[in-house]
Amino acid sequence: MNDNFNQPYNPFETEKKIYKKWENSGYFNPDNLLIPKSSKLKAKSFCVIMPPPNANGSLHLGHALMTALEDIMIRYKRMRGFKTLWLPGADHAGFETQVVYEKKLEKEGKSRFQIPREKLWQEIWDFTQANKVVMEEQLKRLGASCDWSRKKFTLDKDIIEKTQDTFIQMYKEGLIYRGNRLVNWCVKHQTGLSELETKHEERTDSLYYIKYGPITVATVRPETIFGDTAVAVNPKDKRYKNLIGKEIEVDIAVGKINLKVIADKIVDIEFGTGAVKVTPAHDQADFEIWQRHKDEIDGPKEVIDKFGKIDLKDYFPKNEIYEKLQGLKVLEARKVIVEELQKRGLIEKIDNNYKHDVSLCYKCSNILEPRLMSQWFVKMDTLAKPAIKTVEKGEIKFIPARFKKVYFHWLKNIRDWNISRQIVWGIPIPAWFCKDCGEIIVSKEKPDKCEKCNRTNIEQDKDVFDTWFSSGQWPFLTLGYESPSKSKIKNQKSKLTDYEKFYPTDVMETGWDILFFWVARMIMLGLYRAGKIPFKHVYLHGLVRDKDKQKMSKSKGNVIDPLGLVNEYGADALRMALIIGNTPGNDLAFSEEKVRGYRNFANKIWQASRFVLMNTEHADLRKPSSRLTQIRLTAHDKKRLKEFENLKKSVTKEMDSFKFYIAGEKIYHYFWHTFADKIIEENKERLKSENLTDRQTAQFVLLEILTGSLKLLHPFMPFITEEIYQNLPDKKSEFLMIGEW
RNA sequence: GGGCGAUUAGCUCAGUUGGUUAGAGCGUCUCGUUUACACCGAGAAGGCCGGGGGUUCGAAUCCCUCAUCGCCCACCA
Numbered sequence: 001m002n003d004n005f006n007q008p009y010n011p012f013e014t015e016k017k018i019y020k021k022w023e024n025s026g027y028f029n030p031d032n033l034l035i036p037k038s039s040k041l042k043a044k045s046f047c048v049i050m051p052p053p054n055a056n057g058s059l060h061l062g063h064a065l066m067t068a069l070e071d072i073m074i075r076y077k078r079m080r081g082f083k084t085l086w087l088p089g090a091d092h093a094g095f096e097t098q099v100v101y102e103k104k105l106e107k108e109g110k111s112r113f114q115i116p117r118e119k120l121w122q123e124i125w126d127f128t129q130a131n132k133v134v135m136e137e138q139l140k141r142l143g144a145s146c147d148w149s150r151k152k153f154t155l156d157k158d159i160i161e162k163t164q165d166t167f168i169q170m171y172k173e174g175l176i177y178r179g180n181r182l183v184n185w186c187v188k189h190q191t192g193l194s195e196l197e198t199k200h201e202e203r204t205d206s207l208y209y210i211k212y213g214p215i216t217v218a219t220v221r222p223e224t225i226f227g228d229t230a231v232a233v234n235p236k237d238k239r240y241k242n243l244i245g246k247e248i249e250v251d252i253a254v255g256k257i258n259l260k261v262i263a264d265k266i267v268d269i270e271f272g273t274g275a276v277k278v279t280p281a282h283d284q285a286d287f288e289i290w291q292r293h294k295d296e297i298d299g300p301k302e303v304i305d306k307f308g309k310i311d312l313k314d315y316f317p318k319n320e321i322y323e324k325l326q327g328l329k330v331l332e333a334r335k336v337i338v339e340e341l342q343k344r345g346l347i348e349k350i351d352n353n354y355k356h357d358v359s360l361c362y363k364c365s366n367i368l369e370p371r372l373m374s375q376w377f378v379k380m381d382t383l384a385k386p387a388i389k390t391v392e393k394g395e396i397k398f399i400p401a402r403f404k405k406v407y408f409h410w411l412k413n414i415r416d417w418n419i420s421r422q423i424v425w426g427i428p429i430p431a432w433f434c435k436d437c438g439e440i441i442v443s444k445e446k447p448d449k450c451e452k453c454n455r456t457n458i459e460q461d462k463d464v465f466d467t468w469f470s471s472g473q474w475p476f477l478t479l480g481y482e483s484p485s486k487s488k489i490k491n492q493k494s495k496l497t498d499y500e501k502f503y504p505t506d507v508m509e510t511g512w513d514i515l516f517f518w519v520a521r522m523i524m525l526g527l528y529r530a531g532k533i534p535f536k537h538v539y540l541h542g543l544v545r546d547k548d549k550q551k552m553s554k555s556k557g558n559v560i561d562p563l564g565l566v567n568e569y570g571a572d573a574l575r576m577a578l579i580i581g582n583t584p585g586n587d588l589a590f591s592e593e594k595v596r597g598y599r600n601f602a603n604k605i606w607q608a609s610r611f612v613l614m615n616t617e618h619a620d621l622r623k624p625s626s627r628l629t630q631i632r633l634t635a636h637d638k639k640r641l642k643e644f645e646n647l648k649k650s651v652t653k654e655m656d657s658f659k660f661y662i663a664g665e666k667i668y669h670y671f672w673h674t675f676a677d678k679i680i681e682e683n684k685e686r687l688k689s690e691n692l693t694d695r696q697t698a699q700f701v702l703l704e705i706l707t708g709s710l711k712l713l714h715p716f717m718p719f720i721t722e723e724i725y726q727n728l729p730d731k732k733s734e735f736l737m738i739g740e741w
Numbered sequence: 742g743g744g745c746g747a748u749u750a751g752c753u754c755a756g757u758u759g760g761u762u763a764g765a766g767c768g769u770c771u772c773g774u775u776u777a778c779a780c781c782g783a784g785a786a787g788g789c790c791g792g793g794g795g796u797u798c799g800a801a802u803c804c805c806u807c808a809u810c811g812c813c814c815a816c817c818a
Contacts (some may be wrong), residue, residue: 004777007782219818268817276818285816406745406813555758581754589753593767600780611777665765677782
C-alpha cells in the first residue's frame with residue numbers, strides 16, 4: 001500500500017497538485033490531444049465557449065455551477081475521443097462593472113464625475129485586470145479544464161476592432177441608424193439603457209384630474225404639463241367629438257398654452273376621463289402619439305433635464321411660478337404644481353389609490369426618466385427573422401425545450417436596440433461628428449476632414465457600446481473569425497483555423513436569465529456576421545438559491561462563497577452538490593449539507609479504492625499473461641461485469657442527452673450501494689482465499705469495475721478520480737482525463 | 742392584459758414516449774466497535790402524486806377545469 005493513501009481523503013492538497021499536473025500536460029489544449037486509434041469518431045471536434053464572467057468581482061455559486069456543467073461536458077467528450085476545446089474568457093461588462101466601481105468610489109467618498117475620462121478608464125482597467133487573475137485562479141480550483149492558452153478578454157485589441165467592424169458593416173447595410181428617440185434614462189447613473197435593463201414595479205400613486213379648459217385630463221405626472229403639446233381622445237368617444245381638431249386654451253400656472261385636441265385610438269375611453277395630455281418629450285406612449293400626428297401638433301418640448309430637474313427656460317418667461325419650479329426635482333415639482341393648480345381651482349379630483357407600473361433602473365431601482373436623445377439603434381426585425389427560423393428548423397436546440405417559446409415570443413415582438421451608453425467603460429463607438437455641419441462619419445480612424453463640409457472640426461462619439469453588443473459576437477470573435485476576403489489570403493496554404501475547426505460551437509451553456517440579453521443576440525449577430533449559427537445547443541441552467549429557495553444576496557447575508565466550500569470539502573464535492581438534483585431551467589435549492597454529503601461520497605470512493613489497491617498491489621496483475629492464466633470468472637462475476645456494462649451504457653445515454661443530474665446520480669448510487677456495499681463485501685472472502693485463482697479473479701473483478709467506475713465518475717469528480725487513477729497498478733493512459741470512456 | 746412554470750415522503754427534488762407493489766438524497770427511528778470507510782454498515786417508518794371531472798383495459802404521466810405559489814413579457818395616461 002503506498003503512502004499516497006492517507007485517510008480520510010484530503011482534497012485540499014490533492015486537488016491543487018492534480019490541477020498542476022493536468023495543466024503542465026497540455027491536454028487542455030485540443031491541439032495536443034491524440035485521437036485514440038480505436039475511436040470511430042476520428043478527429044471530430046467539440047467546442048464550448050465559456051460565458052465570460054464579469055471581471056468585476058469574484059466568482060459566485062452561479063459561476064461554480066456553470067463551471068461544473070461545462071467541465072462535465074468537456075471532460076466527457078474529451079474521454080470520448082473528441083478534439084475538445086473549452087475556451088475561457090472574461091467580460092469587461094461595461095455598465096455592470098462601472099456601477100461596481102462607482103460604488104467602490106462612493107465608499108471612498110469619491111464620484112466618477114470628478115475623475116477625468118482617461119483616468120477613470122485606466123482605474124477600471126486595473127481593477128478588472130486584478131479581478132481576472134483572481135477569477136482564473138478560482139476556475140482552476142473548481143477543476144475547469146479549459147484551454148488557458150486561448151483565453152480572451154472582451155477588451156482585447158482584436159475583439160475591439162472586430163466588434164467595431166461589425167458596427168460599421170451594419171451601418172453601411174442600414175441595420176444601424178442614429179435616432180433621436182426617447183430612451184430609458186437613469187438619473188443616477190447618467191446613461192440611457194435598453195429596455196432589458198429596466199425592471200417594473202407596481203406603485204400606488206395619485207392620479208390627478210386636471211381641468212384643461214373644457215376637457216379634464218387624468219395624469220400621474222402633473223409636473224410634465226409644461227411639456228404638453230396636445231390633448232388626445234379616442235376617435236369614437238362621443239363626449240369630445242366636436243372638440244377634435246380644435247385648439248383649447250389651457251392654464252398651466254406658469255402661463256397659458258394652446259393645445260390641439262387630436263384623436264388617437266390608443267386612448268382608452270374607459271380610463272379616467274377618456275382624455276390624455278400628450279407630452280412627447282417625457283413619455284413613451286405620448287412620443288408615439290406625436291409620431292402619428294406630426295403634421296398636426298408640436299414636437300417634444302423638453303422641460304426636465306438630465307438630472308431629473310425641471311427646466312422651463314426654453315419655453316416660458318420668468319415669473320413667480322417659474323422661479324418656484326425651476327430646478328426642482330420631479331417629485332418636488334409635482335407637489336408645487338399641484339398646489340398652484342389647486343389654488344386656481346383646476347384640480348377636479350385626486351385619486352390617491354391609483355396602482356400602476358413604473359420603470360426602474362435594474363441596478364439602482366431609481367425611477368427611469370424617459371429622455372429624448374440621439375443614440376445608435378440596431379434595427380432588429382431584419383436580424384430577428386433568421387434567428388427565429390433557425391430555431392424553428394431545429395438547427396439550434398434548447399435545453400429545456402420550453403425556452404423556445406419564450407425566445408420566439410421575444411423575437412417576434414422585438415424593438416430596436418439602443419446600443420449607446422453614456423459611460424466610459426466600454427468599447428468606443430467608431431463614429432465621428434462634424435461640429436460644424438453635424439455630419440456623422442462612421443469609421444475606426446479619425447477622419448481628416450468632414451466628408452460633407454470639408455472642415456476639420458471633428459470629434460468622436462463619446463458613447464461606448466452596450467456591453468452585449470460585443471459579447472453578442474463572442475463565439476465567432478473568440479475563435480478568430482476573419483471576414484471572408486481576409487481569411488482567403490491568409491489561409492491558402494496553412495492549416496485550418498480555430499474558427500474553421502470549431503465554429504459553429506456545440507453547446508452554449510448559460511443561465512436562463514440572460515436568454516434575451518445574450519443568447520438571442522449571439523444567434524442574431526452570429527448569423528449576421530459569420531453567416532452561421534454560433535452553437536448547436538443552448539443549455540440553460542437555473543439560479544442557485546439558498547436552502548430555503550431564497551435568492552442569494554449580499555443584503556440578506558445568505559451568500560455562500562464557492563471557494564470557501566472548495567477549501568473545506570473539495571471541488572469534487574461542490575460540483576456534485578451543484579449537479580445532482582439540478583434539472584436544466586429550474587432554480588436549485590443549495591445547502592452546505594448537500595456538499596457535506598458528497599464530501600462523504602468522495603471519502604467513500606477513496607476508502608473503497610484504498611481497499612481494492614491494498615488487496616491487489618502484491619497480486620502481480622501488471623503482467624497480463626499471468627493475469628489471464630489465473631482468472632476464472634464465475635457466473636456471478638460475469639453478472640457483475642455485465643451489470644457494470646449496463647450502467648455504463650445507461651450513463652452514456654444520459655450524458656449524450658444532457659441529463660447530467662441523472663447520469664451523476666446513477667453512477668453515485670452504483671458506486672456506493674452496489675460496488676462498495678455489495679461487490680466489495682462479497683469478494684472479501686475470496687481475497688483471503690488460499691486459492692490463487694480465486695484470489696486473482698476477485699482482484700481482477702474489483703480492479704476492472706473500480707477502473708471503469710473512476711472513468712464514469714471523472715467528468716463529475718475529476719480530482720479524486722485522477723488521483724486514484726494515478727495510483728492504479730496498470731493504467732492504460734497517462735491521465736484519466738484522457739482515458740478512453 | 743398576455744404567456745410560462747410549479748404543486749409527488751418532514752425538507753430538496755427525480756420520475757424519459759401512459760404499463761407491475763411511485764423513487765433518490767438529506768432528515769427521523771431501531772440495531773451494529775464484522776481491521777476500506779462512523780465522512781460507516783444492516784434494517785425500518787413515512788406518500789388519497791394540489792382539488793374536481795374526463796379519455797383509457799390501465800393515469801403522477803394525456804385532455805378540461807378550479808385553487809395556490811413563482812417567474813417572464815406588455816406604451817393604459
